Amino acid sequence: MTTLDAARLTTREINTRLRELQDGAHVTITDPRGRHNLAVGLMNKISITIDGNAGYYAGGLGDGPDITVNGFTGWGVGENLMSGTIRIKGSVSQSAAASAHGGIVIVEGDASLRAGISLKGGTLAIAGDAGNLTGFMAQAGTILIGGNAGEALGDSLYEATIYVAGDIENLGADAMRTDLTEDDVTAVKQLCAQVGFEHISPQEVTKVTSARRLYHFTTQHASAY
């Protein structure tokens, strides 16, 4: 087990050391003190624990590592994630998993606004509540919300799927509730098992998808704009 002390190393030194580790390595970053850009842009299959609260873009652009954050993260945790797992034990600030192409971001607390914005194929699982504009313009992938969703859920949604276990304050433009199929129930069940969420009843979630009126423009819909 390697330990990197953020109190003694610069962010660039930490990320360089992480990049040099062989696949299968385990490393702990201690005393992160809300530092931004920790463990970004890594392509090796290593296991990283950030032991405390992290700043912006933790684990962003990752294509391999599995990361656990023992605390809160700032904006954009797992932004542009390509593969791998990021598990946040606390709550997260805005734009979690923004534009994530693959991999999975697991939030054990709550997520603030715009979680899953422009999601491009990744998976975002939030145990608690999600703030306003969750799933804004999400193009592909899955968002699971174990608690309640805020305002304008799925605004301008493309082809991502959102499942909500709790209440939805309101839906955004062009988002709609869709009937739950057996495949959906199976997918939610598998995702809950994968991320360890035991408080969600897969048969009782609400599914939200795009009504496809905004991005398939026809003159008959002009009044909707």
Added chain:
Amino acid sequence: MCGIAGLALKDPALESNLGAMLSGMLTALSERGPDSAGVAIYSHPSELAVTKDVGHAAHICEKFAIPRANGYQGVGHTRMATESAVTKEHCHPFVPAGGVCVVHNGSFSNHATIRRELIRQGIGFDSDNDSEVAARYIALRLSHGDDLKNALQAMAATMDGFYTLLVTTPTEFAVARDPIACKPAVIAQTDRYVAMASEYRALADLPAVKDAKVFEPTGVHTWTL
């Protein structure tokens, strides 16, 4: 971009360290506001000391001996001016009424209109700063009998723009954000204090912050001391 730091103490044993803690928080936010800074310290029995100047936060804290200040509540601001000039008069905190402090990160788009309306009601201004308009508006509502939460909700309904505001009175500590919430705010709450900052980095040195409840507030939050 600006930086906001605030600290409301529940444990009197911390009061002799308030200035030191607040100086540390503010200095950590100097990159968010390099042109000027200001500090307000509330101390017993009913004193409010406000200091502000043009320059780097660390220099201003040292110049006014903030690290040695005692108190039960403190507010700090680092400014990156976008709407009006870099002068002492344009620095935050604004004190629009006895005991009321307002600091702001963001910009108001209808401040000129609201300023004209307030001037018609006999309200005076010290600067052409947009944040001062919000401060005067909040003070006016308080003078009409609103409690702080209602005053901030009225401000939110009247003032248009982007804002994270930290507003304090001798007995209250409040954070208000616009619905888009693109100006950051993080709260750390423990049995001994409530702290707010633009970024978690500024909270990292507070006592036992690792065990604090850390979250991002939205809308209007108030705490009574």
